Each structure stands twice: as C-alpha cells, then as structure tokens.
Amino acid sequence: MNKKILIFNPRSAYGKHRIPNSILQVGASIYGIYEFVFVDGNLENDPWEKIDSYFKTGNFKYFCSTVMPGPQLRQAIPFTKKIKEKYPDCITIWGGYFASNQYQVSISSGFVDYIINGPGDIAFPSLIRVLEDNNHAEISTIKNLIFKNEEGEIIKTAKEELLDQDSLPKLPYQHLNSFYNLENYLSKTFLGRNTFSYHSSLGCPFTCSFCAVVPIYKGRWKAKSAESVYKDVKYFKDTYRIEAIEFHDNNFFTSRKRVIEFSELIKNDGITWWGEGRIDTINKYSDADLILMKEAGCKMIFLGAETGNDEILKQMNKGGTQTGESIKQFVKRLYPIGIIPELSFVLGMPAETPEKVMAQIEWDINFIKEVKQINPDAEIIIYLYSPVATEGSELYEQIQKAGFSFPKNLEDWLAPAWENFDLRKNPLTPWLTPKMVDRIMNFETVLNGYYPTATDFKIKGFKRILLRGVSKIRYITGFYKYPYEIKFLHKIWKYRQPETQGFYSE
Numbered sequence: 303m304n305k306k307i308l309i310f311n312p313r314s315a316y317g318k319h320r321i322p323n324s325i326l327q328v329g330a331s332i333y334g335i336y337e338f339v340f341v342d343g344n345l346e347n348d349p350w351e352k353i354d355s356y357f358k359t360g361n362f363k364y365f366c367s368t369v370m371p372g373p374q375l376r377q378a379i380p381f382t383k384k385i386k387e388k389y390p391d392c393i394t395i396w397g398g399y400f401a402s403n404q405y406q407v408s409i410s411s412g413f414v415d416y417i418i419n420g421p422g423d424i425a426f427p428s429l430i431r432v433l434e435d436n437n438h439a440e441i442s443t444i445k446n447l448i449f450k451n452e453e454g455e456i457i458k459t460a461k462e463e464l465l466d467q468d469s470l471p472k473l474p475y476q477h478l479n480s481f482y483n484l485e486n487y488l489s490k491t492f493l494g495r496n497t498f499s500y501h502s503s504l505g506c507p508f509t510c511s512f513c514a515v516v517p518i519y520k521g522r523w524k525a526k527s528a529e530s531v532y533k534d535v536k537y538f539k540d541t542y543r544i545e546a547i548e549f550h551d552n553n554f555f556t557s558r559k560r561v562i563e564f565s566e567l568i569k570n571d572g573i574t575w576w577g578e579g580r581i582d583t584i585n586k587y588s589d590a591d592l593i594l595m596k597e598a599g600c601k602m603i604f605l606g607a608e609t610g611n612d613e614i615l616k617q618m619n620k621g622g623t624q625t626g627e628s629i630k631q632f633v634k635r636l637y638p639i640g641i642i643p644e645l646s647f648v649l650g651m652p653a654e655t656p657e658k659v660m661a662q663i664e665w666d667i668n669f670i671k672e673v674k675q676i677n678p679d680a681e682i683i684i685y686l687y688s689p690v691a692t693e694g695s696e697l698y699e700q701i702q703k704a705g706f707s708f709p710k711n712l713e714d715w716l717a718p719a720w721e722n723f724d725l726r727k728n729p730l731t732p733w734l735t736p737k738m739v740d741r742i743m744n745f746e747t748v749l750n751g752y753y754p755t756a757t758d759f760k761i762k763g764f765k766r767i768l769l770r771g772v773s774k775i776r777y778i779t780g781f782y783k784y785p786y787e788i789k790f791l792h793k794i795w796k797y798r799q800p801e802t803q804g805f806y807s808e
C-alpha cells in the first residue's frame with residue numbers, strides 16, 4: 303500500500319559512525335503503528351539510489367529527514383528536492399536543529415512540506431495520522447509543527463510541553479539493526495572499545511543568547527532517570543560488549559542527584575564515559591562527587607567555557623555564575639582528580655570597534671594559554687562565533703544591526719562558505735576581518751600542534767613528540783603566522799579535531 307515512511311539520516315561524518323539517535327527516536331514514535339524504513343546516509347555509498355529504489359516500489363508516501371546544520375545539508379537539500387520532483391505526490395517532512403531554527407528558508411523552498419519544530423515524539427505520529435485520515439482541518443491543532451497554509455502563510459503551532467522522558471517508547475534498536483548492523487555504530491574511540499552514543503535528556507535549563515538549543519527548548523530540560531539510563535547501558539554492555547559511552551545530551555550534568563545516582567549504578571561496570579555540562583553547575587559538586595564520577599568512569603567533560611572575559615560572558619547571556627575566575631578554579635580542581643575538562647571557546651564576538659574585537663581575541667588567546675598552564679590536560683576547542691537565529695535576544699538584534707543576515711534561499715546554504723559557517727570555522731560575520739580570522743585559526747593550529755588532542759589517540763609516541771617539538775617556539779613566543787609545518791604534519795597523519803566529526807574512531 304502506498305503509505306510507507308522512509309526516515310533518512312543524511313551523512314554527517316566520514317569514518318566510523320555514531321548510532322543515529324535522532325532518527326531512532328523519530329522511529330520510536332511510530333514503531334508498531336506505521337511501516338517504516340531507515341536509510342542512513344553515513345553507511346550508504348549511494349543513499350540516493352537506496353531512497354529511489356524504495357520509492358520506485360510505489361509503496362512509499364513519506365520522505366522524512368533529520369537535518370543538522372553543516373554537512374548534512376549536502377544530502378538533505380538535494381535529495382528532498384529530487385524526491386519531490388520525481389514523486390510529486392510524496393510528502394516531505396523535516397526535523398532537527400537546522401529545520402527548526404531555519405524554518406522560514408526551509409519551508410519556503412517549495413520542497414519541504416512540514417517541519418517538526420523540536421521534539422517529534424507526539425507531533426510526528428499525529429501528523430501522519432491526520433494526513434492518513436485526510437483530516438487536514440486538524441493539522442493546525444498539532445503542536446510543534448510548522449507548515450504553509452493554503453494562503454501561503456507560514457504557520458508555527460504552539461509548543462508541546464516536554465514529556466516525561468521515561469514514558470517515551472523504547473528506541474527501536476532491533477529495527478535499525480535489520481537495516482544496518484548495530485555493531486557498525488560501535489567503534490573504538492579514546493574512551494574505549496565499542497563506544498556507544500546515548501542521549502539521556504532533552505533541552506537545557508539555560509538560555510545563552512548564542513546557542514541553537516534555546517529557540518527550540520526555551521530554557522526547558524527533562525531527563526530520563528538514572529535507573530532507566532543504566533538499564534539501557536547494561537543492555538548494550540551485555541549484548542554488544544560496550545566499554546564506553548558518549549552522552550550526547552546538551553547538558554548531561556544538570557541534575558547532580560541524577561549524575562550521582564548514575565555514577566553509583568555504573569561504577570562497577572568498567573565503562574568509561576564522556577558528557578557535556580556547565581562549569582558553574584559542576585563546580586557546585588563536592589570533591590567527593592567528582593571523585594565518585596571519576597571512579598565510575600567519567601573520563602572527560604565537555605564544558606562551554608566560551609570566553610574568560612566576564613564582560614563577554616554577560617553579552618552571551620551565559621546565565622548562571624560562570625566567570626573567568628571560576629573557569630580557572632574549576633580546571634584546577636579537576637587536575638588532581640583526573641577528569642579531563644574539554645573546554646570550548648567561542649572567539650570573534652561583535653564589539654563597538656574593530657580594535658576592540660581584536661583586543662578581545664588576544665585576551666582570550668592569552669586566557670587559553672593560562673588555562674593550559676593551570677591544567678595541561680585540559681582540551682581546548684575553538685569555535686568562531688557563528689550566529690544562530692535566537693529571535694528576540696539582544697545579541698541577535700546586535701548582530702543584525704552589524705549587517706549580518708542568513709541566506710534567503712535554502713540552496714544557498716550549500717555554498718562552501720555557509721557550510722564552513724555551520725562548522726563554526728568561517729563566520730561570514732561582517733565585524734571579523736580576515737586578519738582576525740587568521741589570527742584565531744593560526745593560534746588554533748599552533749595549539750593543536752603543541753597540545754595535540756588526546757581524543758585522536760593515533761597521534762602518540764614520536765608523532766606527538768615531533769608535533770610538540772615543531773610547535774614549541776611558536777606557542778611560547780606567540781608567533782602563530784603561516785604554521786605550514788604543523789599543518790603539514792596534521793595533514794599527513796590525518797589529525798582529527800573532535801569538533802567537526804566527533805572523536806577519532808577506528
């Protein structure tokens with residue numbers, strides 16, 4: 303019957319891949335109700351051929367894609383356009399961070415029919431039901447939905463409350479396994495063999511003005527309980543012998559109670575784990591808590607340091623109580639405990655004058671070097687500030703005034719410059735001059751030479767010594783220009799920075 307659903311995960315990385323939690327959760331919402339297939343662009347040589355072969359059967363009606371900014375657009379945009387051209391009766395549905403945050407340009411493309419705005423757990427099955435019942439009048443009652451009405455107006459329906467995460471249906475791992483062997487998703491990373499990816503909570507309770515999570519979740523956060531997370535982990539340990547987990551939550555550490563309960567549960571399983579959190583939240587944990595976490599396998603925590611400059615932290619509306627001092631204090635606390643802080647910095651924020659922008663950059667470069675002195679194990683990730691459409695925030699107004707705007711056509715996002723923008727490596731922001739961008743990027747290269755990331759575990763022994771050796775003088779003297787020798791070594795050894803495609807894995 304012509305009503306099957308295809309759920310697509312566009313390619314997001316080369317090499318080993320993570321469990322595609324986004325499409326799994328979308329699948330969970332219709333599992334046992336509607337017939338569907340998964341197509342994972344990460345594991346297909348020619349995903350278009352696969353998609354087309356399904357549609358050629360005449361059994362498929364819905365083409366649904368998750369869409370993150372950056373490289374996923376390279377398949378999401380052309381494939382959605384092509385499927386609509388070749389099968390004009392099919393219905394196309396997008397979800398994910400890009401679709402929700404850039405909904406105007408997506409829905410105006412003419413080939414995206416519906417967007418699930420944020421969580422799809424109720425919205426997606428409701429939409430399919432209404433479409434299957436031909437009950438179009440009901441569409442506007444579905445929450446978390448964006449579409450164009452008959453007059454061509456964009457309709458954004460009300461937001462759904464965040465659901466009790468423990469009440470959500472189980473992820474259909476075995477259904478995914480019938481298309482792609484689950485073992486393909488469990489690779490060796492610096493955390494351990496068979497690293498598993500898991501998403502244990504939704505949203506984030508903070509509202510930082512530069513962050514893409516905010517427009518979707520608006521300061522809301524809901525998590526699965528420690529017991530139910532542990533149950534899933536145990537299943538994967540027993541079935542697939544996982545030794546490590548990446549927690550992909552925006553803010554895994556929001557609830558101390560949950561983290562401590564989870565640590566108690568997992569501490570004898572010999573599993574190593576990584577998650578993302580906030581410095582001011584975790585700095586409130588006691589030393590005993592941190593030691594327990596370390597003993598329970600917590601190896602590294604990704605922390606949005608953003609900047610050491612308190613004035614800019616305010617401009618970013620970082621919220622909470624984070625300051626430059628507290629960043630330094632926290633990395634110092636973690637050093638003897640042995641949990642590695644992975645600090646992400648956002649450089650290149652707007653300021654009144656170009657001199658001030660440059661001075662802020664220099665200030666942060668020195669701050670990063672100070673952090674490395676306090677805790678040489680600290681990992682540093684550097685992003686260039688790439689605005690997200692946080693409508694209504696002061697920062698968004700400020701950047702629009704400074705002359706920044708997003709592409710007006712969906713396909714313009716495919717331009718290499720916009721892809722780099724998404725990767726936060728090329729900001730396209732008018733206040734950053736090429737000289738400033740070079741200064742940041744060159745510093746990043748030298749930093750990655752002098753302190754190669756521990757997450758790329760193939761860079762060890764003589765490779766590490768050589769990289770550090772050739773970078774030392776530059777790092778110490780601050781002469782970062784033209785670091786070709788370091789780039790050359792990075793290139794021949796295929797050095798992998800974790801921020802674009804995730805941890806190096808094999």
Ligand code: B12
Nearest residue numbers: 314323324366368372373374397398399421422514552804
């Ligand atoms: C895992 C991950 C990756 C992985 C791979 C992801 C994959 N799909 O294979 C890797 C490491 C490759 C990656 C890379 C990048 N990522 Co990424 N990634 C994530 C992360 C941590 C988890 C995604 C996830 O699995 N979520 C769990 C699922 C269940 O949640 P969800 O995706 O929101 O899905 C729900 C809804 O959105 C909706 N939905 C989603 N898709 C669909 C589809 C349909 C059809 C429907 C109906 C509904 C629907 O329903 C789901 C269930 O309710 C998120 C942050 C986060 N916590 O979500 C960032 C995140 C999505 N990434 C982000 C970015 C920017 C990137 C990069 C572009 C840049 C960077 N340096 O980080 C790179 C490059 C991307 C690339 N190479 O394609 C940003 C997006 C920000 C923005 N501006 O919109 C996020 C939000 C992180 C952040 N806070 O900045 N990423």
Ligand code: SF4
Nearest residue numbers: 506508509510513552
């Ligand atoms: S704490 Fe992190 S995830 Fe939460 S709003 Fe701020 S930057 Fe975004």
